[in-house]
Amino acid sequence: MGEHPDFDGWVCPAPLRDTPTIVMGHGGGGAMSGELIEQLFLPAYGGAARADLGDSAVLAVPGLREGARLAFSTDSFVVRPMFFPGGSIGDLAVNGTVNDLAMSGATPLYLSTAYILSEGTALADIGRVATAVGKAAESAGVQLVTGDTKVVDSGSGDGVYVNTAGIGIVPAGVEIGPTRAEVGDVVLVSGDIGVHGIAVMSCREGLEFGTRIESDTAALHGLVADLLGTGVDVRVLRDPTRGGVSATLNEIARASGVGIELVERDLPIPPEVKDACGLLGLDPLQVANEGKLLAVVPADGAEQVLEAMRRHPLGSGAARIGRCVAEHPRMVVARTGLGGTRVVDLPIGEQLPRIC
Amino acid sequence: MGEHPDFDGWVCPAPLRDTPTIVMGHGGGGAMSGELIEQLFLPAYGGAARADLGDSAVLAVPGLREGARLAFSTDSFVVRPMFFPGGSIGDLAVNGTVNDLAMSGATPLYLSTAYILSEGTALADIGRVATAVGKAAESAGVQLVTGDTKVVDSGSGDGVYVNTAGIGIVPAGVEIGPTRAEVGDVVLVSGDIGVHGIAVMSCREGLEFGTRIESDTAALHGLVADLLGTGVDVRVLRDPTRGGVSATLNEIARASGVGIELVERDLPIPPEVKDACGLLGLDPLQVANEGKLLAVVPADGAEQVLEAMRRHPLGSGAARIGRCVAEHPRMVVARTGLGGTRVVDLPIGEQLPRIC
Numbered sequence: 001m002g003e004h005p006d007f008d009g010w011v012c013p014a015p016l017r018d019t020p021t022i023v024m025g026h027g028g029g030g031a032m033s034g035e036l037i038e039q040l041f042l043p044a045y046g047g048a049a050r051a052d053l054g055d056s057a058v059l060a061v062p063g064l065r066e067g068a069r070l071a072f073s074t075d076s077f078v079v080r081p082m083f084f085p086g087g088s089i090g091d092l093a094v095n096g097t098v099n100d101l102a103m104s105g106a107t108p109l110y111l112s113t114a115y116i117l118s119e120g121t122a123l124a125d126i127g128r129v130a131t132a133v134g135k136a137a138e139s140a141g142v143q144l145v146t147g148d149t150k151v152v153d154s155g156s157g158d159g160v161y162v163n164t165a166g167i168g169i170v171p172a173g174v175e176i177g178p179t180r181a182e183v184g185d186v187v188l189v190s191g192d193i194g195v196h197g198i199a200v201m202s203c204r205e206g207l208e209f210g211t212r213i214e215s216d217t218a219a220l221h222g223l224v225a226d227l228l229g230t231g232v233d234v235r236v237l238r239d240p241t242r243g244g245v246s247a248t249l250n251e252i253a254r255a256s257g258v259g260i261e262l263v264e265r266d267l268p269i270p271p272e273v274k275d276a277c278g279l280l281g282l283d284p285l286q287v288a289n290e291g292k293l294l295a296v297v298p299a300d301g302a303e304q305v306l307e308a309m310r311r312h313p314l315g316s317g318a319a320r321i322g323r324c325v326a327e328h329p330r331m332v333v334a335r336t337g338l339g340g341t342r343v344v345d346l347p348i349g350e351q352l353p354r355i356c
Numbered sequence: 357m358g359e360h361p362d363f364d365g366w367v368c369p370a371p372l373r374d375t376p377t378i379v380m381g382h383g384g385g386g387a388m389s390g391e392l393i394e395q396l397f398l399p400a401y402g403g404a405a406r407a408d409l410g411d412s413a414v415l416a417v418p419g420l421r422e423g424a425r426l427a428f429s430t431d432s433f434v435v436r437p438m439f440f441p442g443g444s445i446g447d448l449a450v451n452g453t454v455n456d457l458a459m460s461g462a463t464p465l466y467l468s469t470a471y472i473l474s475e476g477t478a479l480a481d482i483g484r485v486a487t488a489v490g491k492a493a494e495s496a497g498v499q500l501v502t503g504d505t506k507v508v509d510s511g512s513g514d515g516v517y518v519n520t521a522g523i524g525i526v527p528a529g530v531e532i533g534p535t536r537a538e539v540g541d542v543v544l545v546s547g548d549i550g551v552h553g554i555a556v557m558s559c560r561e562g563l564e565f566g567t568r569i570e571s572d573t574a575a576l577h578g579l580v581a582d583l584l585g586t587g588v589d590v591r592v593l594r595d596p597t598r599g600g601v602s603a604t605l606n607e608i609a610r611a612s613g614v615g616i617e618l619v620e621r622d623l624p625i626p627p628e629v630k631d632a633c634g635l636l637g638l639d640p641l642q643v644a645n646e647g648k649l650l651a652v653v654p655a656d657g658a659e660q661v662l663e664a665m666r667r668h669p670l671g672s673g674a675a676r677i678g679r680c681v682a683e684h685p686r687m688v689v690a691r692t693g694l695g696g697t698r699v700v701d702l703p704i705g706e707q708l709p710r711i712c
Contacts, residue, residue, distance in 0.1 A: 004487045004490050004491055005483065005487065006487075007480045007481075007483035007484040007487055008480075008484070010480050010483055012479060016479060019479075020478065020479055020480075021475075021476050021477060021478050021479060022473045022474065022475055022476060022477045022478075022479065022482065022507055023475060023507070024475055024507050024509065025507075026473065026505065026507050027473070027505060027506045027507025027508075028507075033505060036505060037503075037505070040479060040482065040483055040486065041486050041503070041505075044483050044486035044487040044489070044490050045486060045487075045489065045490035045493070045500050046487075046490045046491075046494065047490075047494060048489075048490045048491075048493035048494040048498075048499065048500050049490065049493075049499070049500040049501075050499060050500065050501045050502075053500065053501070053502065053503055054502060055502065055504075056502055057466070057468075057501035057502040059465075059466055059501060059523075061420070061426075061465070061523075061525065062525060063420055063421035063424045063525060064417070064419055064420055064421070065419035065420075065421075068419045070417075070426075070523070072466060072468060072501060072502055072521075072523060073468070073502055074468035074469075074470045074502055074503065074504055074519070074521055075470065075504045076470040076471075076472050076504055076506050076519060077506075078472060078506045078508050078512075080512075109415075109417070110413070110415055110428060112413075112428060112429070112430035112521050113430075114430045114431065114432040114519050114521075115432070116432050116434060116472070116517055117378045117382065117383070118378065119377075119378055119379060119380055120377050120378060121377060121378045122376065122377050122378075123368060123372060123375075123376055123377060123378065123396060124363045124364075124366050124376070125363075126378065126396065127361065127363035127366055127396055127400050128363040128364070130396065130397050130400035130401060131360045131361065131362075131363055131400040131401075131402075133400070133401065133404075134360050134400050134401035134402045134403075134404045134405065135360055135402075135404075137401070137404035137405075138402065138403060138404040142404075143404065143405070143406060144401050144404050144405040144406065144409065145405075145406045145409070145413035145415060145428060146406075146409065146410060146411065146412055146413040146428055146429055146430055147393075147397070147409055147430065148411075148430055148431045148432055149382065149383060149389060149392060149393070149397075150383045150432050150433075150434045150710075151378055151379070151380050151381075151382050151383025151384075151706075151709075152383075152434050152514060152710065153380065153709070153710075155511075156434075156513070156514035157512070157513070157514070158508060158512035158513070161472055161517070163430070163432060163470050163519040163521075165428075165430055165468050165470075165519075165521030167415075167417075167426070167428060167523065169417065169418060169419060350507075353507075353509065354506075354508065354509075
């Protein structure tokens, strides 16, 4: 057991040293989240953890028919407020885990739900959240099979936290993963960027825009099925949630060892999102999405996948936004309108706390 | 979708009416927890939920070899303090979910871990919790395969909450479930009762006893394997956590439609637990255990199962404590030393809040 560090006499490793306590940025899905996993959780877990410990795992299970594998994923949701334009913490909890499963090419089957409720929360609010969970599960075709409820004293919680875990089956022959992007591949996005984050922020900050912005929360496994139905060898699928398109593409670039070049004018960013980001000082590429996917596909199949996406209601705004290049490996850059380029960094911490 | 109630104009059903907001008792694992599930969560989930929505689910999975099934379970842990005599929230999080899987006869394989951390929590404390998770997983032979970390602002959380979900395989032919108890069956417990709850309470309240009481937190799947190895048709297995032996036996009596009669003098309650319960005004039968199991087995196999338990280090204190009877169906009673009987009620709310 000597491989687990002793945290009683522990010295913070360098990347964590400036913040010996938890700060909001550790939950942002960016560089600080990555450091916490790599420098603290993985060493502490030692030999008991899989080396990647990612958003979802694709697992061998004894007795499963040859070639098929089990997908398994979990997420906790702490979004505030619980109800926001276009959805609630209940929708996110179902769609978020369904999407993590779908991004490995799995057909989602079963979900667990676990609640941490604060003393004093109205039962009617919990009922509204649970109804949203039920409707989202029904709509995604997954069954809610097991659960748990804990209560913490008022002052120790914040209304409702929801955790979901999910199980799906990855069919034989489907191999999708963040390490598979290759130089020459094309990067697609299934629609408008930044909508969920701005919907939550606008209601939290009381901002008014010309058009009401609603969260894009949706279950994407149907879209994924259509996209895999093209027969194109899809390399990577990911839903750009916390940390946005920027965090997700940086992770793919690092995992695959390629550079990624975006074309700024091709990014589908709605004017309301652009305006709100200008007002709040945010980069739309770092804003969370809850109903969009990024796909990396071979160049000769890109048009076919794009057409399949656009035929699906959740992919009608799909666009080609960039490509994988040999230059600047492990980095993401954007070609600006002026013919220059800028680096699209992995976000450090959290620009929009508690967005999911 | 008309089957989901509308909580905007919702009227509390009778059993919840006295408490239109969440109270600590809703998290106690007793009658109030049951009402919340039956009167609020299940109606809200509608057709998306399995009718039982229990501690763990045994599931058909397409492609799984005939007869084998998947076990799936989840629990969130909010115990306070995070570290207590004999363990920590990290040990509970692994052993609790491993045990829920084991109680369906499954071999546990994979766990997810999801943390909700409060801003300001020391990284060294999180490291100690994560190390406990790693060591417990290693010791139980399960792999930590996927995870999530969220951060909430200080004041909205309480250090560390941990959720685990787990997957296991139930071999063909194993059928264990709370509805299978039959009149004539014998009730066994694997060892001393009430130890975990009193260990946590004693450190929370600063109580001193002659002997230091340590939590019994342990993974029980090895004990279950030995017990199933006897070939006896084990009907029900359950770990009596929140709500204690009392809540668990009441649930089994109700699910199976039998009465259960305990013999009070046969209950293995250590003197320290008796003393502490006297002092705190608690019933040892309602105190949480985290490393014990209750087994309902046919009378003619009881001795064999008891011997198998006693040969295992985690079952050395195993005892026969009662039987299933035709009288008083769906009720649990205890025969007292004086020749009388008393009703062992399902606990209403929570006598020891945040015990797991």
